[in-house]
Amino acid sequence: MARGLKAGIIGTVFIGMVGVAGYGAYNIYSGLDGGGSGSAPATTTVRDDSPLTAKDVTHTAADFLAAWSSGDDQAAAKLTDSVQTATAALAEFKAKGSISKVTATATPSDNATDATSAAGPAGMTVSYTVRATISYENLAPQIWTYGSTLTVGRNTVGDPAVKWAPSVMEPDLKEGQSVVTGLATAPQLDLVDRHGRTMTAEQYPGLTDVFADLRKRYADAHLGGSPGIETYVAADDGSAVKTLYVVKPGKNAQLKTTLDAGIQTAAENAVKKYGQSGVTALDTSTGRILAMAANPPGGTNYALSLQPPGSTFKIVTATALMLAPPSAEYTHGISPSVKSQCYNGYAAAGGKKYENVTRDNPGATFSWDFANSCNTGFIRLSKYLDSGTLTKVGRDYFGLAGDSRPWYTGTGTTDGSIPGGTGDEMTSEMIGQGQVLMNTLNMASVAATVRSGQFQQPSILQDKDLIENRQTIHATPLPGSVRQNLMSMMHTTAVSGTARGLLTGVASPYGAKTGSAEENKDDLPTGWFTAYSGHVAAAAMVVQGDHGNKSAGPIVADILRAAS
Template sequence: MRSGAKVVVIGGVFVLVAGGLGYGAYAVLGGEGGGFASAPVKTGPPSAAETADASAAFFKAWAAGDAAGAARLTDNETAAEPVLTSYGKTAHIGKVRITPGAAVGAKVPYTVEATVSYRGKSQPLAYESELSIVRGRTTGKALVDWVPGVVHPRLSEGATLRTGEAESPQIEAVDRDGVVLTKEKYPSLGPILDSLRQKYGATAGGTPGIETWVEPADEKRPGTTLLTLAKGKPGTVQTTLDAGAQAAAERAVRKYQQASVVAVQPSTGAIQAVANNPATGFNAAMQGQQAPGSTMKIVTAALLLEKGLVTANGAAECPKEVVYQGAKFHNLDRFDLPDGSTFTQSFARSCNTAFIKLIDDVKDDSALAKEARDVFGLGLDWKTGVVSTDGSVPEEAGGVAAAQYIGQGTVQMNALNMASVTATARTGTFRQPVLVPQSLDDRKLAVTERSLSPSARRQLTTMMRATAAWGTGAKAMASVGGDKGAKTGSAEVDGQATSNSWFTGFSDDLAAAAVVQTGGHGGDAAGPIVAEVLRAGS
């Protein structure tokens, strides 16, 4: 045997090791011939006993601070070791106690109780997570299926845990009247407050504290504070939010599993409420991208009115179905309206075919995209003060362009975009939505080429008022006071049995829009959310 090589016996298995590397494993065989034979590699799901043993071994190594040993018990040692090492070295987490719960198949839930210590400061840290046990592809061993969330549920790929002096001081965000806005009271604001801290914390007049945080792989994204060991002095950041409208928005979205709402002041563009359910993580209300369904008919109606192809009180055909360049379109439940019905009736009843029939007369399939950009400011790179996504209406042709007329096809919006569309329809002039005043950082806001023509604005708001009074939005808007208008939408999405519910409306100087995933008709799910926010802000 070469120098440096040795034989180790582990549980009845000989392992030949040289220079610290295992060269092979062989089972001991009886019989006169002696010798060795390869042990068969196990296959199939890990047994309950294997799941218990593998998870227990991993927990023991992790709790002991043996990052390398714990990493070897996963199916991706290379990725696991630096994260496990950072747990003790850069996050300064020690005195770790892990308590497993009852396994469900190969999944093992557990609680972690530990202590974070840094520069004489310490705080307890407790959280829950889970792991899965899988069988190694080449070894057949039961191993931990490695994902960063094994170490902490807030960790994603490439993210790390850190403890130290915070990179930015804490902030105290306040609403337009000086009311303090916290994650605890307004959970939906969590991602927004993190973004505000990242962007404005260094200039808001505060001093940093000592914290434990999740540092994302993308340095453009804000970190998430997990624990504060020593408080610094927070700086104050003014927002345009309204605490009353925000509280109403938080209550409203909690009634549905996946819902978002935004409220905007038409006269200023000030964002007064933003809420999502679920409340943590992705800010779908301002960053989502989905087809908005018939709420897009606000923009389409503006185009047709400005082109002089319709008037609010003029006749507009609404057949059960129409065909445009080979693409067939129909109304919900294939309803139609009697001959002589007005364009206002088609708008208020959300007749798809009345809009599709007029695309030929426009004589420019890309005209809707131009109207969306030049009048409603969609796609002009909004600078709201936090991360947000502009609406998108690409220039299209044929059947795809026709689908855009009713908010399907390649149109992509979120609740913020549609609230702004309604605000623009209300006043006739686009005012770029903002969540923090422009004066805070002198950023350049988006400006459109022109306003909506006065005639088109008057007719469009009249049609929206009709929708709220006796059209598809009447039931949802019945409890809303003031000068009010609305538009409903149901967006069909491939693979979904039930359409997404969209609704947008205004009351006096407040506009709001909401979307509920698989919520069905716009007035059924999204409508009540918008109504609750409008009532609070009126």
């Protein structure tokens, strides 16, 4: 090599290293130049840890993909930073996956050739497409196409190399797993509605987590069907983790749900209008879940998340008050026509003051207080309840017993709770605040119980025998007069109370109750609404949606109209 050229190379290396290595860079320079007074031999090998250029990355990735595509697994493995592991893995990929040919092609955007573009310290990622030919036994070859990525860094001696990981072969593959082609361990599972229509999470994103739960719970149930031939990710014990490609379809098994695709569509569209919202609809005569949707999909399921239900809980409180024994003041018991004044700031004896969102009404009746959601009209009657009344009425008539008597609907639901209490806790629970917690399934069931007169244990499966731990919950029917009074007050609420104008166009009979729950005075309250129409009941919740007639009410109304 000409001395001038040699000096130029050395100078370039030296300049690039001075800022990094200091005194060490001087020794490296001396070694490269062959001079210097140190004792280090001139042939010392220095590991190259400089950033890779885009050309290094492009050429390394291209060579690896070309070797893999040619079928030379050993040559491909030698271009990785873990030769033995990669050699074995590439061979296993072909053998267990019945892969007869691989064609891997880098995407055009990654074919950069600018040698001045350097990769970061972790390397540079290259995307590519794989066309794998699956040749399984005597079946016709199938082409399986998917995308993946690899990262180019440096190996142990500093040369550019593909950083080996199972995901280089297939993006879902993790350590200890393999790609296998063979008979699926179980048939694919279709979820169908009550009319036999197949439903998917892609069609109904508000059911994303519910569908995932159903598939997991009933994957091993004997639901008919026959498995197909699939290429899938297998765990180290051989069990299927994820289907990647269906080589030969089997006959899908069917899990028959109680859902109604038409009503579910209305629910999906309704919750899209409000962030952090959820809704559930039930058949009032059977308790079957007709629709359930949450927005945003795939996150917190606001249809099933527990929150204070606000004034929608006054349905339970009104029931408790009307079941209270006669008193000196109300010799015939509490009925919709009894007087119970509505004044803002009223406090029960020894308790805190409560506020109303409605106007004062000195001539208010119990029915007026219900329809116009007057808190203090209810709290004025708190002396006719004791610390355990709401808990007992919720359990005995509405099936609300929390963890002590779970509903077991067929999917993962958490039942509401009414802990009960004295003083301010009891008066707060009367209006759906305090420690009372419900979800939209619970409150839809409360409205359904009013409509049918009898609690019907909710279920999302047509075959209730499939539901693990399912035990029939027996509840006391509502006395006829109490049921009629509740229906009358809920109808008044819908016609001239806080829900007026919302339920136009729904089937008769119909009734509603609005609510709002304030958890933080700096935030808008959570809006609630529950109603029945014909033989369908629904409840919705919108976190920080303001009062229920503004947010949750329109959601329920859309569903009831769709079901009419």
